[in-house]
Amino acid sequence: MDRDQFKTAAYSAIDDIIKYFDSVPERRVVPDIQPGYLRPLIPESPPDEPEDWATIQDDVDTKIKPGLTHWQSPNFMAYYPASVTYPSLLGEMYSATFTAPAFNWLCSPACTEMETIVMDWVAKALALPECFLSTSETHGGGVIQNSASDAIATIIVAARERRVREILLSEGLEESSPEYEDRKFDVQSKLVAIASDQTHSSGAKGALVAGTRFRSVKARLEDNMEMTGSRLREVLEKCDRDGLTPYHLTMTFGTTNCCSVDRFAEIKAVLQEKPAWQRIWVHVDAAYAGASLVADEWQYIAKDFAEGVDSFNMNMHKWLLVNFDASVLYVRNRLDLTNALDITPVYLRNPYSDMGTVIDYRNWSISLGRRFRALKIWFVMRSYGLNGMKAHIRKTIGFGDLFADLVRSRSDLLEIVTKPGFALTVFRVKNPASTGESTERVSPDAVADSVTKKVYELINSRGEIFITSTVIDGVYVIRVVSANPLAEEKYIRKAFDIVVRTSEEVLQE
Amino acid sequence: MDRDQFKTAAYSAIDDIIKYFDSVPERRVVPDIQPGYLRPLIPESPPDEPEDWATIQDDVDTKIKPGLTHWQSPNFMAYYPASVTYPSLLGEMYSATFTAPAFNWLCSPACTEMETIVMDWVAKALALPECFLSTSETHGGGVIQNSASDAIATIIVAARERRVREILLSEGLEESSPEYEDRKFDVQSKLVAIASDQTHSSGAKGALVAGTRFRSVKARLEDNMEMTGSRLREVLEKCDRDGLTPYHLTMTFGTTNCCSVDRFAEIKAVLQEKPAWQRIWVHVDAAYAGASLVADEWQYIAKDFAEGVDSFNMNMHKWLLVNFDASVLYVRNRLDLTNALDITPVYLRNPYSDMGTVIDYRNWSISLGRRFRALKIWFVMRSYGLNGMKAHIRKTIGFGDLFADLVRSRSDLLEIVTKPGFALTVFRVKNPASTGESTERVSPDAVADSVTKKVYELINSRGEIFITSTVIDGVYVIRVVSANPLAEEKYIRKAFDIVVRTSEEVLQE
Known part of the structure; x- marks a missing residue:
């Protein structure tokens, strides 16, 4: 493909991409296909000779698009959103153009320096405490990771290394001695990572990887699924009794199931109770809800991270207008990362790195190579401006509030299960036998579970909207969240009508 | 940014991108800037109000491009290449458009299904053994990872879990019993991952992460830096004596320093010598040189992977025309991955996954979410055709052969250090006192080291070409590899002239 062919192809692709976004509200959100639909449509082996772009683009239209789940559809209300915007797309184009694995500064200085600058921009936009800025006295800083799973696995490895080293040095062992190695793996075998059972599965997976x-820590409906200090203390004390060493704790700002917020102040107070507990690495996983911090009215939450928190991650690619992947991870002290992950062989050395005058992001993550993802963040922040980003968060939180109000307005049929917020509503269809007075708290009910599950499955099978279900403290629930850039009030109202209509239909059977 | 603004912006970006590729041969490969160049050029905080695209694009031109190391330049001859091509760029555009974290099948079926199909295409193109196809009797298959580091860390975790489980089950322990957990971490504390000292640093980093x-295993110049069976045996026996359990071995097809190829047949024979050694997970890291397998004349190498190899990775984003990230990883038995990495909570369940009728790639990697990277591979394979890909590999291998011949033609001044191949030449400037007869094998020489280092530093400081140096078995060497899509014979000849001229200049001082 030469420059002229590319120009024609790329212009045509741009036109097609615009048409895709324009048409997405009309498309069925989840495709009506069966597993294996694509295999018969694609040759078994790659072609020997080149094919032209028109043929390829036509195949995108006829073979790929019919098999997509359209996360950009305003009728997509499942999981949490994963958004893309036009400026972010331009960022991907330039990022690919400037392809460089950018594992150290020399490898492509602009990639590294722009990442440092943009991570500071994001930290300021979220009103994160000073300690997470690259210019902080604690030697903090931010790094872009592929996903929250990667960020959390990376942090857990760093936490493991920090805790083990502390223990070994306190025992007077000398680093790189054979005794040190043996004792290292002894100590490690007793380490425990802790998180609430509402933490994203990447918490458990990170501990497994490490x-x-x-x-x-079990979260309860009576606590609105928030991790409390006292329930954490029970787990810590059990670890102590079992001779285990807690070394890492994930606190969640916006859990996956219901967007609950762990009780940061309570938890941090409990961690102060014992010297060993003070040595636990505290991470805040704000993958989804952290985006709300761009709006001034939520920034009080970030004040809790100024003390007693070692790291923080948020996925801009969920709710903050930058497409996947853009998971921002901040640490209070970058040495905690680089001490754990720096394995520098000769071929990766260069004078700037050796002098310590530059950041080599390869030592801040599991990946060595990395894409130039700072560009798309830079483009989005400039194209929207902070006010545009705030407006997006406020608008979609408003849609969530509206949906929750609509659910409340039909308390004969539906009930809210956990405190709604951050654009998410978690509810269930009521057991018809219990209609009448709403109690303060929802409790497990096999009939409600069964009806809610039927409603959920029927709605998704029809493909008008796409929602998710989950089980919260034994209660089967439906989750609705509409927070991508194409979200509009009319789609929220339509979704509510579908929920009501389908619930009535199921109850009549 | 609305559709019309995007159309204007994207067309303008496309034009600018074409201009960039056209101008890249004339640009200084490594920028002439000092660390911190960018910070004063960028505001300290993000703007409150939106900025227009023209301003942003202008900043890309004046602030970003001057700080890039141009990996796409034909004068870039450092590390190994990291390429981008026009069809790959179109793939990135569509991938961003269809943004979906694609962690399971339902999440966006086309993403998963296209990945499976395209990974089979790549396996066939490389003539990998049948066992790595998704349709194989061993339940093999391929998955796209971010980078070789991620692929290797993932494989090491899977190998660790497989070995520990085998040992524990053989001891009659019951999974998920408390005894099982305690014993698991006991056993794990004795596990050892092994690789040659020429293996990429991601081998050691993967073991650290896990x-x-x-x-x-020490590699020697007398063995052309290849891992031999006998040197591996020494390390395995030492582990046995120390009461340690080897569980993972990386064999390298194209080492980072000098592109040497470990002695697969010898190594596999050694692993057969003891039952415990037969249980070691054998991984082939072919990150760079694996791309050569598209050309028929190299495919005999892949025959060695049909037996006794558990997994294989290759980075298409190095030498195979797809931009970063496109690291393909194959396993002989996908259950080895999913047994280790599947942590499925309720909110990620869906009927198709529960029935096992679909692939959920989240259980094949550390990341949960993932980009739609199969598209760019599909676009590139179709746009080039297999014959186009073969031609690219052959052409650039030819440039390497030419460069090696040129070095040999100046045996008064330069000497080859390791066997050249796969487009890479590793050489040094001779100690002038030793000029005259070339010996069969190069040995350490402080004068040659010092002269070679000076030549290397002078060449890179002038920015006409960009090369790397390294130390091989105590010998300081220069590496030259020119294998990106813009590589041409004239640039190879120019690079050689620069090497000769600079060597003569340094020797005259």
């Missing part, structure tokens, strides 16, 4: 134990 | 020990 080769350590994992314990979860 | 929380296990690591031992390297």
Whole structure:
């Protein structure tokens, strides 16, 4: 493909992409296909000779688009959103153009320096405490990771290394001695990472990757599924009794199931109770809800991270207008990362890195190579401006509030299960036998579970909207969240009508 | 940015991108800037109000491009290449458009199904053994990873879990019993991952991430830096004596320093010598040189992977025309991955996954979410055709052969250090006192080291070409590899002239 062919192809692709976004509200959100639909449509082997772009683009239209789940559809109200915007797309184009694995500064200085600058921009936009800025006295800073799973796995490995080193040095062992190595793996075998059972599965997966134990703190509906200090204390004390060493704790700002917010102040107070507990690495996973911090009215939450928090991650690619992947991870002290992950062989050395005058992001993550993802963040922040980003968050939180109000307005049929917020509503269809007075708190009910599940499955099978269900403290629930850039009030109202209509239909059977 | 603004912006970006590729041969490969160049050029905080695209694009031109290392330049001859091509760029555009974290099938079926199909295409193009196809009797298959580091860390975790489980089950322990957990971490504390000291640093980093020990097998110049069976045996026997359990071995097809190829047949024979050694997970890291397998004349190498190899990775984003990230990873038995990495909570369940009728790639990697990277591979394979890909590999291998011949033609001044191949030449400037007869094998020489280092530093400081140096078995060497899509014979000849001229200049001082 030469420059002229590319120009024609790319212009045509741009036109097609615009048409795609324009048409997405009319498309069925989840495709009506069966597993294996694509295999018969594609040759078994790659072609020997080149094919032209028109043929390829036509195949995108006829073979790929019919098999997509359209996350950009305003009728997509499942999971949490994963958005793309036009400026972000331009960022991907330039990022690919400037392809460089950018594993150290020299490898492409602009990639590294722009990442540092943009991570500071994001930290300021979220009103994160000073300690997470690259210019902070604590030697903090931010790095872009592929996903929250990667960010959390990276942090857990860093936490493991920090805790083990502390213990070994306190025992007077000398680093790189054979005794040090043996004792290292002894100590490691007793380490435990902890998180609430509402934490994203990447918490448990991170502990698994790092080769350590994992314990979860049970969250309860009576606490709105928030991790409390006292329930955490029970788990910590059990670890102590079992001779295990807690080394990492994930606190969640916006859990996956219901967007609950762990009780940061309470938890941090409990961690102060024992010297060993003070040494636990505290991470805040704000993958989804952290985006709300761009709006001034939520920034009080970030004040809790100024003390007693070692790291923080948020996925801009969920709710903050930058497409996947753009998971921002901040640490209070970058040495905690680089001490754990720096393995620098000769071929990756260069004078700037050796002098320590530059950041080499390869030592801040599991990946060595990395894409130039700072560009798309820079483009989005400039194209929207902070006010545009705030407006997007406020508008979609408003849609969530509207949906929750609509659910409340039909308390004969539906009931809210956890405190709605951050654009998410978690509810269930009521057991018809219990209609009448709403109680303060929802409790498990097999009939409600069964009806809610039927309603959920029927709605998704019809493909007008796409929602998710989950089980919260034994209660089967439906989750609705509409927060992508194409979200509009009329779609929220339509979704509510579908929920009501389908619930009535199921109850009549 | 509305559709019309995007159309204007994107057309303008496309024109600018074409201009960039056209101008890249004339640009200084490594920018002439000092660390911190960018910070004063960018505001300290993001803007409150939106900025228009023209301003942003202008900043890309004046602030970003001057700080890039141009990996696409035909004068870039450092590390190994990291390429981008026009069809790959179109793939990135569509991938961003269809943004979906695609962690399971339902999440966007086309993403998953296209990945499976395209990974089979790539396996066939490389003539990998049948066992790595998704349709194989061994339940093999391929998955796209971000980078070789991620692929190797993932494989090491899977290998760790497989070995520990085998040992524990053989001891009669019951999974999920408390004894099982305690014993698991006991066993794990003795595990050792092994690789040659020429293996990419991601081998050691993967073992570190997985929380296990690591031992390297020393490679020697007398063996052309290839890992031999006998040197591996020494390390395995030492592990046995120390009461350690080897569980993972990386064999390298194209080492980072000098593109040497480990002695697969010899190594596999050694692993057959003891039952415990037969249980070691054998991984082939072919990150760079694996791309050569598209050309028929190299495919005999892949025959060695049909037996005794558990997994294989290759980075298409190095030498195979697809831009970063496109690291393809194959396993002989996908259950080895999913047994290790599947942590499925309720909110990620769906009927198709529960029935096992679909692939959920989240269980094949550390990341949960993932981009639609199969598209760019599909576009590139179709736009080039297999014959186009073969031609690219052959042409650039030819440039490497030419460069090596040129070095040999100046045996008064330069000497080849390791066997050249796969487009790479590794050489040094001779100690002038030793000029005259070339010996069969190069040995350490402080004068040659010092002269070679000076030549290397002078060449890179002038910015006409960009090359790397390294130390091989105590010998300081220069590496030259020119294998990106814009590579041409005239640039190879120019690079050689620069090497000769600079060597003569340094020697005259």
